[in-house]
Amino acid sequence: MLRPYLIPDIRECGCDEAGRGCLAGPVFAAAVILPPDFTNNELNDSKQLTEKQRYRLRPIIENAAIAWSIGKVTAQEIDKINILNASILAMHRAIEQLKIIPEHILVDGNRFKPYKFIPYRTIIKGDAKFLSIAAASVLAKTYRDDYMIQLHAEYPIYQWNENKGYPTSKHRAAIMQYGTSPYHRMTFRLT
Numbered sequence: 078m079l080r081p082y083l084i085p086d087i088r089e090c091g092c093d094e095a096g097r098g099c100l101a102g103p104v105f106a107a108a109v110i111l112p113p114d115f116t117n118n119e120l121n122d123s124k125q126l127t128e129k130q131r132y133r134l135r136p137i138i139e140n141a142a143i144a145w146s147i148g149k150v151t152a153q154e155i156d157k158i159n160i161l162n163a164s165i166l167a168m169h170r171a172i173e174q175l176k177i178i179p180e181h182i183l184v185d186g187n188r189f190k191p192y193k194f195i196p197y198r199t200i201i202k203g204d205a206k207f208l209s210i211a212a213a214s215v216l217a218k219t220y221r222d223d224y225m226i227q228l229h230a231e232y233p234i235y236q237w238n239e240n241k242g243y244p245t246s247k248h249r250a251a252i253m254q255y256g257t258s259p260y261h262r263m264t265f266r267l268t
Contacts, residue, residue, distance in 0.1 A: 079120065079208045081113055083183055083198060088143070090179035091209025092168045092189075095123070095217035097160055099242035100252070101235065101261045102225050103149040104160065106167035107216035108175055108182075110143040111209050122204035123214040128222070135219050138212045145212075146174035147220050156264045165190050171213075185210045232258045 082089045094106040120138075123131055139145055148170025150163040158166065168184065169192050182189075182197035185204045189197055200206060204214040222241050229237040234255050240248045242260075252267050261267060 078118075079211055080206060081111070081115060081208050083200075083207065084181055085113070087180040088177060089181045089183060089209060090144075090172060090175065091183045091185075091203070091207055091211070091213045092171065093123075093185040093204050093210050093214040093217050094164045094167055095214070095221040096242065097164055098244070099262070100244050100248060100265050100267055101152065101237065101242040101258065102221070102228060103151050104155060104163050104167050105217045105221035105224070106148045106164065106171045107145065107213040107220070108148070108168065108171035108179075109138065109145045109209050109212040109216060110175065110177060110179055111138075111141065111212060112143055115141055115208060117208070120208060120211050120215070122202070122211055123218040125205070126215070131215050131219050134212075134215050138215060142212065144175045144177040145216060146171045146176075147216060148172075148174065149221075149224075152260050152262045155262050159264070160262075161188060168192075183207055183210050185214065228260055232260070 090110045092108050096104045148167045150167045155163040184199045187199050203210040225237045225241040235251045
């Protein structure tokens with residue numbers, strides 16, 4: 078069972094990203110503030126859920142959340158600042174768009190940079206430990222998947238409707254055959 082919060086009686090925001098290991102497309106991040114009494118037995122790290130479960134949970138999270146938002150950083154920005162900085166920037170952009178300012182931030186992983194003066198805690202595998210981070214992982218993943226499916230309509234040769242930009246053998250083979258798109262991360266090993 079995932080924990081509802083780290084610190085009781087404050088507005089705690091969970092943050093996570095999706096698309097860090099992809100060859101193409103933006104990195105997305107989500108920030109989610111859940112009510113302290115929120116429960117859901119199905120919610121977990123998005124990587125542990127099926128696509129169907131993630132999309133079933135998304136409206137539940139959005140409707141129950143006190144606040145939620147999405148941030149993204151483009152492939153071109155990733156190439157300029159590197160994927161770690163881009164992941165953190167995407168989280169900052171998500172936090173910036175929250176309609177309510179959090180009093181504490183929980184971040185999945187072990188790296189983050191301060192956002193304004195809000196205290197934070199990084200938690201390795203936090204998306205499997207805290208509801209707010211798990212909720213953020215579901216939102217980041219589903220919104221990124223939606224975006225990659227839209228890009229697939231523009232560039233079907235890469236099969237982003239199936240691989241979502243991750244480095245599958247078919248995706249790499251398409252890059253070898255057709256070259257890159259404007260959405261590929263040129264600083265990544267593409268083939």
